[in-house]
Every structure is written in C-alpha cells, then in structure tokens.
Amino acid sequence: MNIVNGFSKLTKQQKINWLVETYFKNDQTVVQLLKLYWNSNEELQKLHDEFIENTITNFYLPMGIAPNFVINGKTYTVPMVIEESSVVAAASNAAKFWSKRGGFKATVLSTEKIGNVHFMFGGSKHNLVQFIEKLQPVFRSRTANITRNMEKRGGGILSIVLKDKTAELKNYYQLHATFDTKDSMGANFINSCLEEFANVLREEVSNFDLFTTEEKESLQIVMSILSNYVPNCLVRAEVSSKISDLKSKEIENPQEFAEKFVQAVRIAEIETYRAVTHNKGIMNGVDAVVLATGNDFRAIEAGVHAFAAKDGKYTSLSHAEIVGDEFRFWMDLPLALGTVGGLTNLHPMVKFAMKLLEKPKADDLMQIIAVAGLAQNFAAIKSLTTTGIQKGHMKMHLMNILNQFNASADEKTAVLQHFAEKTVSHSAVVDFIERLRR
Numbered sequence: 001m002n003i004v005n006g007f008s009k010l011t012k013q014q015k016i017n018w019l020v021e022t023y024f025k026n027d028q029t030v031v032q033l034l035k036l037y038w039n040s041n042e043e044l045q046k047l048h049d050e051f052i053e054n055t056i057t058n059f060y061l062p063m064g065i066a067p068n069f070v071i072n073g074k075t076y077t078v079p080m081v082i083e084e085s086s087v088v089a090a091a092s093n094a095a096k097f098w099s100k101r102g103g104f105k106a107t108v109l110s111t112e113k114i115g116n117v118h119f120m121f122g123g124s125k126h127n128l129v130q131f132i133e134k135l136q137p138v139f140r141s142r143t144a145n146i147t148r149n150m151e152k153r154g155g156g157i158l159s160i161v162l163k164d165k166t167a168e169l170k171n172y173y174q175l176h177a178t179f180d181t182k183d184s185m186g187a188n189f190i191n192s193c194l195e196e197f198a199n200v201l202r203e204e205v206s207n208f209d210l211f212t213t214e215e216k217e218s219l220q221i222v223m224s225i226l227s228n229y230v231p232n233c234l235v236r237a238e239v240s241s242k243i244s245d246l247k248s249k250e251i252e253n254p255q256e257f258a259e260k261f262v263q264a265v266r267i268a269e270i271e272t273y274r275a276v277t278h279n280k281g282i283m284n285g286v287d288a289v290v291l292a293t294g295n296d297f298r299a300i301e302a303g304v305h306a307f308a309a310k311d312g313k314y315t316s317l318s319h320a321e322i323v324g325d326e327f328r329f330w331m332d333l334p335l336a337l338g339t340v341g342g343l344t345n346l347h348p349m350v351k352f353a354m355k356l357l358e359k360p361k362a363d364d365l366m367q368i369i370a371v372a373g374l375a376q377n378f379a380a381i382k383s384l385t386t387t388g389i390q391k392g393h394m395k396m397h398l399m400n401i402l403n404q405f406n407a408s409a410d411e412k413t414a415v416l417q418h419f420a421e422k423t424v425s426h427s428a429v430v431d432f433i434e435r436l437r438r
C-alpha cells in the first residue's frame, strides 16, 4: 500500500520524485512530461501552482472562440474552453445562423441565491418559531460587518425563514436564507453569513426563556452551507423567426424542419433517456463558457440538473413551439455566476475572456452563457433532425483520429481530400490510412 504521511508538506519537486518512484519505476520521461507542461514564466507557473493543492503540473484544455453571437442586439465573440471537437463549430454555426434572423434575446428573470443552516431540535415547534422570530434582528446585527459592503452594492441578506422538515427527518429544521450577491457567485459571502447565523443559534438558545432545559439541550447545529440549487436565479434565452425565414443550406423545407425540431424537443420533454443527452448538448455550450470565465462548473452542473428534475421527473431544459407561422425556441436556466471573486480576477486567461466579453456584470454573463447553451442545443438538434450528428461531428473529430495515428502532413491532406464529401467514421479513417501506408 502506498500510504504516505506529510505529503502536503513536501516541495513540488519532492512530490514529483515520490510519484515517479512509487508509480512509474523512477521513469524520468514521466518527469520530463510533467515539466513539459510547466509554464516557462516562473511567476505565472507559481500562480497556477497555488490555485489548488499538491500541484505537479498543468493540464491544458483548448480555448476557442465563437464569433457572431448577437444577444439583445449586441454582438459578442464568445470564449469557450472544452475538450470536445465540433462544439465550438456548432456554437459558431448557430450564432451565425441566428445573427441573420434577429439574434438571440436574453432576459434575467431573478437573481436570488440560497443558503441553509441545517439543525436538529427536539422540542415545541411553537417555541422554536418564537425563538427564530426574536433572533431576526440579531441575525442581521451579528452579520453587519459581513454584509456592509454587499449592501452598499445593493445586495445582502434578503430573508431568513424557519423551515420545518420534521415530517421527512425527525427533529430536522433549517434556516432557509436568501441572498443577493450582485456580481459574485456568493459562496463565501453566503457561507460566512450562515456560519454566523449558526453561532447566534448556538449562543442564544440558552438565553431563551420559553425553552425548557431539554429543549435547549436538544438544539444541535449540523451544518451551514449555501445551496447550489438556485431555481430563483434564472435567465431566459430565446430565439424566434418566421418559419419561412429558417430556409438555409441545410434547411430546404422550413415548415418540415420546424415541425421535426419541435417534435425532437417534445421527445426530450417526455423521455428521460433523450432528455439527458439533449441537456448534455446544452451543457456543451454552458460549461465551455463557464470554464472560460473561471466559474464553478460543478456548481452550475449540479444546479442545472436539479432544475431539470424540479417537477419530479428529469426533462428537457429547452422548449420549442410553432405559433401560426412563427417558430419559437427557448430555455430558462438557473445560473449562479460571478464576474468577481473566485478565479475571475486571478487567472490571466479568465481575465482575457472577461475582457473579450467587454467586462460583463454577472447578469450579462448569465445571458451570454444561457445563449451559448441554447445555440449549442439548436445546432445539435438541427444536425440530428437533418444530416444526422455524425456528419458534422466526425468532420471536426477527424483531426483527433489522424493525430492518434501520428499521420504525416501528406497523409492528413490525402485523408481530408478523401473524406471531403463522405461521412467520417473512425474505422473508415483507419482503413484509409492503412491502405495509404501499405
């Protein structure tokens, strides 16, 4: 067993030595590989080393850009960080398509964040309600030093409500608090407030006269943490067009296209197997911009999928309809994003991405990211219901297959020519390279 004590205290080089000795038979090519990915600028490398713990090297993902995104009349070039081929092409394709049809509309519907103090209490609910009521001003005064600056920005604590969860778990109550954290995602602000609320509960319980000694002793704080489920931090992205205006290179019959598109979305609305893949397509766009802008993609993913299941069944995030001669396609998405805090002011490429997006406020970024998700979904469904997904996706993936086989420049040219008008498949490319090499 390779159990190691005090690993965190070792230097970066000592950590690498341990790793290579323990798992790679001291193979120095492994060290060379790790170092190949170090940045030659030592200061920049140190910055990256310090983002996380036990850093040994960097792990690159490509950053691409998708131009021609018209959102509420303004044109954006959207930065995307993702490992999957065809996503940036698909986003660009949908952005260009809609730029000629009035662009995307996006609206922030709400911006409320949520946090909970989860606690157990084994006494009278009536007394507990009185206790929390009495503490309302204390929660505010005890967090005044945390909330002062946020309030100056127009944010802060919105409400603190007692929720009775004892029907689901014996003695379980929570303080359900809502917040406006303006341009920050708000995790640290919310958690600091919640931990102070918990301190107030702990300290004040013994002073509350209505409680019996048993009631006082029964109150136990379990934990205080924000929720990544933010159904009231919502943004809507939408497109619409006269059906006849949908005509394009791939859409010869716009009426048939619109009807099939709506059916495809209906299928994702009622069929979970399809809904998950449909929403994965949306997250191709969302995650890529979330990553490029240094936001917390785990928080976004968890919150979005909980939202997709909010009515008890996992379903499509997007919706489409035909009304008269108009095609409409839209999506509401819960997005708790920051344009300050976290990595946003630290990572040089995130700073670059924010500059490219013309220094968005959190509300602007919510709109851009929801639109990127809708665009991606549009491109995928357009392909799925017309040419099929493999034609475009594999065209983009071709270079990855060629690189796996260390294809030379001449081989690449020959393969690209051969597959220019053919649908690419992994086996067809391999067969073709093998024939070339014979």
Ligand SMILES: CC(C)(COP(=O)([O-])OP(=O)([O-])OC[C@H]1O[C@@H](n2cnc3c(N)ncnc32)[C@H](O)[C@@H]1OP(=O)([O-])[O-])[C@@H](O)C(=O)NCCC(=O)NCCSC(=O)C[C@@](C)(O)CC(=O)[O-]
Pocket: 084, 085, 086, 087, 088, 089, 090, 091, 092, 093, 094, 096, 277, 278, 279, 280, 281, 282, 284, 376, 377, 379, 380, 381, 383, 384, 389, 391, 392, 393, 396
């Ligand atoms: C792949 C395309 C875009 C080809 O589409 P196309 O019609 O062959 O493209 P084109 O060569 O005619 O070019 C038209 C425009 O597309 C974009 N475009 C085209 N090629 C490139 C490129 N190389 N690099 C950058 N942008 C590109 C670009 O905007 C370009 O305009 P231009 O720049 O020439 O003025 C199209 O077939 C498409 O959108 N396919 C969908 C691909 C997709 O959704 N990929 C995601 C991965 S699959 C998946 O994970 C999700 C899924 C599908 O399962 C979700 C679901 O099931 O719902």
Ligand SMILES: NC(=O)C1=CN([C@@H]2O[C@H](COP(=O)(O)OP(=O)(O)OC[C@H]3O[C@@H](n4cnc5c(N)ncnc54)[C@H](O)[C@@H]3O)[C@@H](O)[C@H]2O)C=CC1
Pocket: 149, 153, 181, 182, 183, 184, 185, 186, 187, 188, 189, 190, 226, 228, 296, 299, 338, 340, 341, 342, 343
């Ligand atoms: N469950 C989760 O999602 C958790 C996430 N995190 C992490 O927390 C980080 C995000 O937390 P934050 O509190 O957003 O970041 P943060 O604490 O780094 O920065 C936010 C702070 O910036 C200041 N600020 C300056 N200008 C502002 C403006 N215009 N609007 C709002 N605030 C402004 C405020 O003091 C605010 O509290 C992310 O890195 C995330 O991964 C941490 C714990 C749990």
